[in-house]
Amino acid sequence: MRATQWMGKNHVEVNEVPDPQLLNDRDAIVKVSSTAICGSDLHLYDGFIPTMKKGDILGHEFMGEVVELGRGVSNLRVGDRVVVPFPIACGACNACARGLFSVCENSNPNAGMAQKLWGHSPCGIFGYSHLVGGYPGGQAEYARVPFADVGPLKVEDDLTDEQVLFLSDIFPTGYMGAEMCDISPGDVVAVWGAGPVGLFAVASARMLGAERVIAIDRFGYRLDKAREAGATDVLDYEEVDVLDALDELTAGRGPDGCIDAAGLEATHPTTAVDAYDRAKTAVMAETERPHALREAIMACRNGGTVSIIGVYGGLMDKFPVGSLMNRSLTVRTGQAHVQRYLKPLYEKIRDGEIDPTFLISHTLPLDRAPEGYRMFRDKEDDCTKVVLKP
Ligand code: NAD
Ligand code: ZN
Ligand code: ZN
Known part of the structure; x- marks a missing residue:
């Protein structure tokens, strides 16, 4: 089959690789019909995660048709159309029982590696380096889906791929980001980053009752999308002092x-270009730009909530813990517990409460993944979100 492979920093290729096989009773093989490139993939692309190996298959946002099933999966049939959540979760461990699917205790075979860095291990993730399991990803013609009796959501034929694909990650992620703010009617929510994740956070904050939502970015075309998503105000952080x-x-x-x-973002103009070199020793280094997280903490009202859905890997310097402590702030964060949100957000799409297709700027055949x-990395050609068609 054809698959998108990580070949080194800023280098991906689409090549012929062996087809995936069923390995466990609870596996499914999915023939991928649509897959997307995520801001999280850019962290791999930019070389921030040294536990990638040359040839690893990328991609954690995908959907398609079930073509093979292990004996242990009774809730799916060959031929079902499914969207696959990016966190791999067993559905039965202590974490899964609490609905904390992205920290499933049974899906990262390289948990020891993660423990050295983070104390405990999160779940396994498709196409996201050996630190989180080394699972081949879904930017490919086929993908093996472990715990297929838990993750994949069946979708009805009258919804297009483009309407439901983002249930695999960025819609639940943005929604969880907003939900963690415990929004009350009349609240003001500010969102740093008007990329795909930020845009869903904006839309979700509105759905959850925020009266004003302020989007912050430096790309005018993305701030325009934020208005489309429901932002009442937008700020270009290169034009104004955000605080x-x-x-x-x-x-x-x-x-x-x-x-x-x-x-983490590597394309900011003040980003240190030596991040990759530092990453080799620090597993993943943060960049040195006007820092969204630092600003989010400093800006938050006393007693308010800082919700971190942007991905970080290692340490962050000058973390303003004094501001958090002295002003009674709450910090909430996490990789999205996608499985928790699949059905309710699917219903919102079904009911026409939101149309996720608004953020797709480019649809390309899989072979053009490198482009x-x-x-997407360089925000060229008003690129907001790329969908690939194997
Ligand atoms: P993206 O790169 O398209 O968007 C990031 C946006 O942030 C860009 O538009 C950029 O201009 C903006 N930005 C950078 N620095 C800023 C600053 N100081 N102030 C305001 N805006 C700033 O990526 P995306 O796909 O939207 O993903 C965003 C983040 O979410 C990434 O870090 C990604 O890894 C993460 N993510 C997390 C989860 C999760 O489960 N928590 C899931 C998916 C993605
Ligand atoms: Zn993603
Ligand atoms: Zn589990």
Whole structure:
């Protein structure tokens, strides 16, 4: 089959590789019909995660048709159309029982490696390095899906791939980011980053009742999308002082909820280019730009919530813990517990409450994945989200 392979920093190729096989009773093989490139893939692309190996198959946002099933999967049939959540979760461990699917205790075979870095291990993730299991990803013609009796959601034929694909990751992620802010009617929520994740956070904050949602980015075309998603105000952080502007918009109090949907980002102009070298020793290094997370903490109103859905890997310098402590802030964070949100968010799409297709800017055949990565990373050609068709 054809698959998108990580070949080194800023280098992906689509090549012929062996087809995946069923390995366990609870596996399924999915013939991928649509798959997307995520901001998280850019962290791999930019070389921030040294536990990638040359030839690893990328991709954690995908959907398609079940073509083979292990004996242990009774809730799916060959021929079913499914969307696959990016966290691999067993559905039965202590974490899964609590609905904390992205920290499943049974899906990362390389848990020891993760423990050295983080104390305990999160779940396994498709196409996301050996630190989280080394599972081949879904930017390919076929993918093996472990615990297929738990993760994949069956979708009805009258919904298009484009309508439901983002249930695999970024819609639940944005939604969880907003939900973690415990929004009350009248609340003001600010979102750093108007990429795909930030755009879903904006839309979700509105759905959850925020009166004002302020989107922050430096790309005008993305801020326009944020308005489409329901932002009431937008800030270009290269034009204004974000902290001053947020104070002005909230009578000096600060937003009730502050969502970091930026995370690590290598394309910011002030980013240190030596991040990759430092990553080799620190497993993953943070960049040195006006820091979204630092700003989110400093901006938040006393007693408010800082919700971190942007991805971080290692340590962050100058983390303003004094601001958190002295002002009674709450920090909530996590890789999205996608399985928890699949059905309720599917219903919202079904009911027409949201149309996720608005953020797709490019649809390309799988073979053009290298071009898709480059465009998405460099925000070329008003690129917001790339969908690949194997
Ligand atoms: P993206 O790269 O398209 O978007 C990031 C946006 O943040 C860009 O538009 C960029 O201009 C903006 N940005 C960078 N620095 C900023 C700053 N200081 N202030 C305001 N905006 C700033 O990526 P994406 O697909 O939207 O993903 C965003 C983040 O979410 C990534 O870190 C990704 O890894 C993470 N993510 C997390 C989860 C999860 O489960 N928690 C899931 C998917 C993605
Ligand atoms: Zn993703
Ligand atoms: Zn589990």
